[in-house]
Amino acid sequence: MVLMLVKFDLKKRVKLAQTVWFMYWFAVMAGVLVFSMGLFFKIELRKRSELMDNNESHFLPNLLILMGLITCGINAFGGKICYDSLDPNKFVKWKSILKSFLVLCVVFNGLLFLTALMCFLMRIPLQFTLAEGLKNGMRYYKDTDTPGRCYMKRTLDLMQMEFRCCGNDNYRDWFEIQWVSNRYLDFGAKEVKDRIGSNVDGQYLMDGVPFSCCNPSSPRPCIQNQMTNNTAHYSYDHYTEELNVWKHGCRDAMLSYYGGMMNTIGALVLLVTVLEVAVTIGLQYVNSSLSTLANPEDPESESEGWILEKTVKETFTDIMATMKSMGKGTKVEEGGEAVVTTVS
């Protein structure tokens, strides 16, 4: 009992081969798409690697790039096979390797599906990397004179402005670190000495945020300093003021940015997987229809095509039996020798 049997005459075979050839070219372009998506994701991660403490994992974009290249290769090869299948002379040389190629395709489709799954799952490690990286980034904000960290201030400022966020979880994160460098603090002033004296680690902490946290949509000029002191500013209530600075934390903002990107890429890779499965089935039909010609000498004779020669269950048991016999093959030899030695 074959799976999904279809009868073919010459015209139908030609049409099938042409359609599958066309689909293979689409699949090659899909492979290019996967490759470029991996490249794009890699570049985006590199752009903000400073904010992730250079700790981010490039596993996913590298995998996407690799799968994209393999997709292109396999599909170009499959397309060539389809093109040759129209000419019986050329097709003969492909007949032998076609079965193993189809098995390879099935395995590859499984890997592609796993890649798509990874795109959705890698969000979780990214969350931890971002949390760590941003916390450290904020600590180095003031170190504009330390080589290796002198661009952290600019990177953080530009990121807060671009993603419309402030601090790690919210703007209060800036209250807990010293973000003004000692170079710009007048240690002779009473106010500075008081603040440093009142802090255990001798840090200059203030209830203020950098200018990049300011929200341009606010109706009043931005209030950055003495944010918790209602009397320091006219007509200002710290608890009800909503539009003054950005409300979101940068970790959430970046996570939703990268998460969105990964979701889109995952969805596209799923679609590519569906396309790959379709072309594999098409190639299987081409293969089976060309191997069951009623009269092998006459190219115009009828033939049948199928996906599996037996039912799914039987094919599965067949595969298991083949694997067992391959395993038993070595065992039987050993057992036979032992029997021989005991007999003799």
Add this chain to the structure above:
Amino acid sequence: MLLKIKFTQQRRVRLAQGLWLLSWMAVMWGVIIFCLGVYLKTELLRRAEVMDNSEIHVVPNILMMVGLASIGTNWVASRACQDSLDATRFPRWKVFLLAWFAVAAVLCCLLIVVVVLSYALQGSLEESLKVGLRNGIRFYKDTDVPGRCFQKETIDRLQIEFRCCGNSNFKDWFEVQWVSNRYLDFTSKDVKDRIRSNVDGRYLLDGVPFSCCNPASPRPCLQLQLTDNSAHYNYDYQSEELNLYSRGCRQALTDYFMELMNSTGPGVLSVILIQLSVCLSLRYLQTAVEGAMALEDPEGDSEGFLLEKGVKETLEDLKANALKMLKFGQVDPNAAEGSSEAADAEKAEKTASPTPAS
């Protein structure tokens, strides 16, 4: 005959095929020019709030028009050369082609005009930006006045995006009150002093909004009391360079738009070249095919040329034709003399159009 070339049947076929491809390429370029025009127009419209007049919009308008016209014209050219190899269909194109050459010449002239205008209108753009930005800065504080409530956000986002401050530089902010009265405590001494010391009763500061801050500065941004060296530790107003953006927004926006228009320059020039080559090839094809149709053996050799007679003779011919057409309506020879001067002027226009490439 001007620049005549011999054409065999095969050469004619080759010419027709090559011209067909060339005209489709020209259609694509027309699409590109149209898209460039749309992009330029969108960018200008986005910043329309800080521009006072819309004179500069003539550049993208002409680009869009020329793009569309060039798509149509070159599509017609491709149909003409498809029909050129079919002796029954080609004769009806005779009158059309004359008009086609005129239209193609007008298109090339318009493209050159666009290039010239994009440089010439720079002054007008700067003036428009100067007035628009001045108003924007003046109305920055009016976030409660309907119609102006978005000026603050617009100016802030503009300064952040284009990395600029004020109209010519950051001192423009010292001359306007950019803090709304709603947020000023009129009972405090500092506010009362400042307002009294100003003739118009305005609250002026030597400070700028946060959007002028430069993220590349090594120290946290100093926005207020900018001219007072003693207000900030280790600060010298005259030598501090990176604290705020040093460019004015008028300069920044002008540079941005000029760059945009200059980058369309090569595209426009290549469209002119392609259009001219389509014109030339179509003229050769037309004359060669007509020559072949006049022979007894339509598949024989014929000659293609640009003009049947020399340039001077063609001009004189056209002059004579124009005069003849005008003389039909003239009764009085005295009136004829008076109107022949007008006819001369018209002739000059007419001779310019049908000779596109010579």
